[in-house]
Each structure stands twice: as structure tokens, then as C-alpha cells.
Amino acid sequence: MKAFLDKDFLLSTETAKELFHNYASVMPIIDYHCHISPREIAENISFRNITQVWLGGDHYKWRLMRANGIEEQYITGDAPDKEKFMKWAETLPKAIGNPLYHWSHLELQRYFDYHGVLNADTAEEVWNLCNEKLKKPSMNVHNIIKQSNVEIICTTDDPVDSLEWHKKIKEDSSFDVKVLPAFRPDKAMNIEKPEYLDYLAELSNVSKIPVTDFASLCDALGNRIQFFDSMGCKLSDHALEYIMYQPAGLDEIEAIFAKRMSDNIPDELEQLKFKTAFMLYVGKQYNKFGWTMQLHYGTKRNNNSLRFAKLGPDTGYDCINSYSSSAQMSEFLNALNCTDELPKTIIYSLNPNDNAAINTVIGCFQDAKAIGKLQHGSAWWFNDHKMGMTDQMTALANVGLLSNFIGMLTDSRSFISYTRHEYFRRILCDMIGKWVENGEYPKDMNYLGQMVKDISYNNSKRYFGF
DSSP, X not given: OOOTTOTTTTOOSHHHHHHIIIIITTSOEEEOSOOOOHHHHHTXXXXXXXXXXXXXXXXXXXXXXXXXXXXXXXXXXXXXXXXXXXXXXXXXXXXXXXHHHHHHHHHHHHHHOOOSOOSTTXXXXXXXXXXXXXXXXXXXXXXXXXXXXXXEEEOOBOTTOOOHHHHXXXXXXXOOSEEXXXXXXXXXXXXXXXXXHHHHHHHHHHHTOOOOSHHHHHHHHHHHHHHHHHTTOOEEEXXXXXXXXXXXXXXXXXXXXXXXHTTOOOXXXXXXXXXXHHXXXXXXXXXXXXXXXXXXXXXXXXXXXXXXXXXXXXXXXXXXXXXXXXXXXXXXXXXXXXXXOOOEEEEEESOGGGHHHHHHHHTTSOOTTSTTOEEEOOOOGGGOSHHHHHHHHHHHHHHSOGGGOOOOOOOOXXXXXXXXXXXXXXXXXXXXXXXXHTTSSOOOHHHHHHHHHIIIXXXXXXXXXX
């Protein structure tokens, strides 16, 4: 029997072990999509206890605690940090088969040198050990990032953001990790939201372009894209229920926008037409500036309206949306491609049933302008576990080129989540190792090793132009 979480964790063949230890594990990390705070990086904060760095904002853990019957005061409420940690320690042993069990123990090993098992019996020991470690200068945010071998971080930022914290990070000569903004204009697109007009006022103020119609909305967004580009931005990101394509003439789009400006919510079809026009405009802008467009779809958010009213978004009440349409996805991409304005694009679906469809669609729009110009994004959110990652990469390999895949991201709000890259690399190496030892690919370690290094790091650095 293998030991729990030993050096060969998840590596079931000799080829896999060689690929991981000699090639994958030594590569730096490019975390091209996450939700960590640039302000906390700029201020180089330290954490008073393990709860702050581990449970704050982590809706993955919150969902498991709720499933274990933990009262909300110990999750997002005002219970003392130690009591929240103890409740997580009670929950974790029940999470067999869940990636959080592995992630949590990898984080304890890599950042706190704790090689035991966290449960109710060991919780006091782990609490004290971690908190003593967190008092050391080596555990401030800058040093956590550096010891994680992180080279580049892309945060997630609204168009109205001043990016003041990115400026401060850039000016700090003591910190050599690149921290770049990523453009997330969801609030400018979501015309149906009650707060939409308030947001347009904010966008008008920041851009110095009064937004009165769709044309001026585009001008204001173009102004902010130019500003983000000047700050080193190379990616956008969009949260969509699905990738829509419902084209309409400019006059109709202006009429829909005018309806919203008069404080009336457009109907569902009008919303789709507006959002299509919006996405076509920003997609062309991304192509102009050489950015990559990330499309995250397949989510139904904020399902628990009672909890949403109390806690707000991103608190653990989202689910997979089963609606998908490869036809609309391909039509949207084709509309940009017809005018040679399709940017590099990464497509992620929260629904694992979409894997094959995504891979067939992106294969229609690859060209020589960029290797792997369209990417099937890594297994996302509810899929970033062993099965989900293996299924996503296998589907990509089946009909595309796994070797050109740009690999993993954390999509996290935690500074100690970089072990997710290790977790991904172990699964990647194990999958390839099995293929090799099953006689499905020759054991050419020079080529295989380079492939693993590329997927782990080189491909993303080349793809984004960092």
C-alpha cells in the first residue's frame, strides 16, 4: 500500500515519476487567472492565523462545511477564527474523494511542513503550528508567492478599477514577481442587473466619456482597455451563462440600450442581442491589442436567494448550468473570424459534458497566427479534481493537440493555493505515463519531458506573450 501523500502521490508508473520529478516539478508557475487581491500583494500583508489565509473567501470549503451541517456563523459569520478552523478540521476527514482533502494537506505540507493528517484530534496541534509559522517574515505574502516559484500572476479587475495597487507593486523593486491586471467587464455587459445604471455612471466618471448610448459605452470601454493595456494587461475574462450569438443591427442595439437608460429592463431576447453586440465589440478590441479572451460559461449563479440576500455573490451557492450550444459558440467565433478579428481565445465550461463540443469547435478556428490560438481551458471550478482534469485533457488529446495546451491556473482567492499547480502536474504526468507504459506512445524522455515542461509553463508564457 502506498503511503498517504508521499513524494510519489498520484504517480502510478515509473514514467510518471520521472516526468514529474525531473521535468514538471522544477518549472515556475504562471498563474494567469486568479482572484487574489492586488492590494494585499502591494501591502505585503501577513496573516494572524491559518483561518485568515485558508478559509477567508474560500467558498469551496464553505460548501463542504454546510454539507456537514456546520452553522453559518462558523463559515461566513462572526465566530472566532479558531472556532471556524476547528469546524473545518471536523469536516475535512469526511471529504474522501474530494480534491479539497488533497489540496488542504498539500498546503499543510508545502507551507507549514506538517506531514500529519488534519482532523478534530490534531486540530489544536495544527492550529498552533501554523500560527507560529505565520508569525515569521518568510510567511508574508511576498515570500509565500516567491517560495511557490510563481513568476507571473494575473488578477481579475473591473474596467472602472484605478489599478493603483498594480502601480504600487510595479514600483516595488524588492518584489520581482509580475502582477498584471486582467479585464473583467461583466458589470458593463449585464444590462439586466438592477445596479446597471449606477455602474454606467461610474464608468462614465472614470473614463471621462459620458455613457449615453451604446456607441459611447463602446468608447468608454475602449478607453479603459487602452488604459489596462498600458498597465501590462494581456487577458480579458468573461463570466457567461452560455456563449450566446443573437446578432442585431446597430439601430436595434441602440434602441435596446435606450430602453435600459430609461430604467426599463429589456426582455430576454433583447438582452441576448445586446450582449452579443457587446461581446463582438470587446472581442475585436482584444484582437487589436493582442490580448487573449477568456470565456467562462456553464454556471447558474446565486441559486439560494435567501442566502444571496444575506451574503451576496461568490459565497458558495452556484451550480452547473446544463444549457450549452456549440452552434452558438461557433457562430460567435465565426463572426469575429470573418473580419479577421478573432483574438486568441480560451473557452471553459463548468459542464464537463461540453468537453468534446469545445474541442471540435476550437479546431475550426485554429490558424498559423498563434500556436494553439484557441484553447480548451483547464478543468474549472467543480471539475478541477482528478477525474475532471483527466477527462478534460483526454478529450483535448483525442481530437486536438494536448502538447500545445497552456495548462493550469488557480482561479483562487488564497495565497497558498499554488499547490493546485502541483496537483495538476502530477495528474498530467500520471496520465501521460500510463499511455507510455501501455505502449500507446514511445518512451522518448527527451520529447516527453519537453512536452510536460511546455504544458506546465512554456506554452502559457509563449501564448500570452509574457
